[in-house]
Amino acid sequence: MRFEDLKKLNEARATRKAVVTVTDLATGEAQVLVESGSVGAPLGEAVAKALRSGKAGAVDVEGQALFLNVYLPPPRIVVIGAVHISQALARLAPVAGYDLTIIDPRTAFATEERFEGVELVADWPEDVLKQHPLDAYTALAAVTHDPKIDDFPLSQALKSGCFYVGALGSRKTHAKRVERLMEMGHSEEEITRIAAPIGLDIGAATPAEIALSTLAQIVQAFRRRDLVTGR
Amino acid sequence: MTAPDMLDPLKTAETWKSDGREVAIATVVETWGSAPRQAGSHLVIDGEGNFEGSVSGGCVEGAVITEALDVIASGNAKMLEFGVADETAWRVGLSCGGRIQVFVERLG
Known part of the structure; x- marks a missing residue:
């Protein structure tokens, strides 16, 4: 060459x-x-x-x-929430070859200091995703468990055919989330695409372990995605 | 340099060449049976035998590096084959039982 x-x-x-x-x-x-x-x-x-x-x-x-x-362009992970888990995920993702962006409107969380060298947008997902829409090569992980911040991007991820959609929160939290997403017009079948509680079941206990189990679940979704339908 | 750059052999090859080092690129072009790295994977080698990337799980890299130094010296590309049926199996064969073909070329 x-x-x-x-x-x-x-x-x-x-x-x-x-x-x-x-x-x-x-x-x-x-x-x-x-x-x-x-x-x-x-x-x-x-x-x-x-x-x-x-x-x-x-x-x-x-x-x-x-x-x-x-x-092919590396798959991208969009994380909603600049929380402790995201700090670990931001370090793990590049090692696995995944691009990563973090979105969180709460400026107390989304600081340069906590996320040095990471693509971080301190703005509402509604505004950010308008500029940078989600697509089939994107995984979305919503980890704030605040409906005001998480619900919109989760809904967008389902509509855009993201190869992975995951949401942090207990089964109880998720049950309420399912109700809200149905009120937003999503079918039960669509909503079952959301991985919740987030991450592969490896008994993860710390934020770093939850980040690792989430990344593993994202890799699984990416490698097993249906190439025929483009997902 | 960020983590993905360090793990990207083709970027390493570009950096090395820009620094005036001789570089060979080895690429897995075909695999049969159980092979640790899929077709398209790269190992890049400089004239001193430094390397980045992989073409197997560490089983045949040593042999590829030796061949790469030849390729750098001669400028002629080579196709290498490794596997259990290969005569080199004892020395540098794939313990996983697969067979791979590796194309080694000089970066011009």
């Missing part, structure tokens, strides 16, 4: 663009295709398939042995 191509690849990845590289295994010649929707046949079909599945692999195109590598 040429150095110019590597720089192009890294730049595209840094800006959350999907990239496919095509390497001729006989010569080592490589091509870097950035969010390319217009690759001619017969290579185009293989490129489209790689982008859909996210899987790299060797392909034979008209007698040429090619290797297609795929670099």
Whole structure:
């Protein structure tokens, strides 16, 4: 691979663009295709398939042995609530390769000091999500257990097909939340997509352990998502 | 440098090359059976044998690094294969029983 191509690849990845590289295994010649929707046949079909599945692999195109590598934007975690759990999650997520944003309108919680180097927005989710909508490559974890802050983003996450939707709170808290979401027009079936209480059941007791169990649950949801429907 | 940068071998390769170091990139292109790293995974190596990333669970990296130094010296890309059926199985085979193909090229 040429150095110019590597720089192009890294730049595209840094800006959350999907990239496919095509390497001729006989010569080592490589091509870097950035969010390319217009690759001619017969290579185009293989490129489209790689982008859909996210899987790299060797392909034979008209007698040429090619290797297609795929670099999809890393999944993003949006955390509602700049709480103790979020502090731990903000440190764990980058290690696992997940981008992370924290939203909390309570400026006492959302401080630079508590979240050094983390993308933190001290504003209401209603306003932030208008600018940066949720999508299928986003996981939403609501951890304030304050309905005024959590309910709107949870509802948006269900509507936007986030690959993961989780909410902190006891079963009792969640039962009330379910009632409120139904009043907001969500069906029971939709609401069952919400992981609550949040996190895989590993007996997590501390904020850091709850963050770890939540991240594990997010990874599980991402790796097992249904690629066919795009979720 | 933040955590994800440290764990991103392709960014490391760019930094190394910018610093004037010779770099080889090893990529898993095919796997059969149980393989620890999926196709597309990278290991990057510099002329001194420093490396970042992985192509297996630590089973064959040593051999790939040795080959990478050859590739850096000659400039010719190589396809390597590792697995239980391989003659190198005792030394650097995959203990998990899988088989992998690794493409090693010099960053030009």
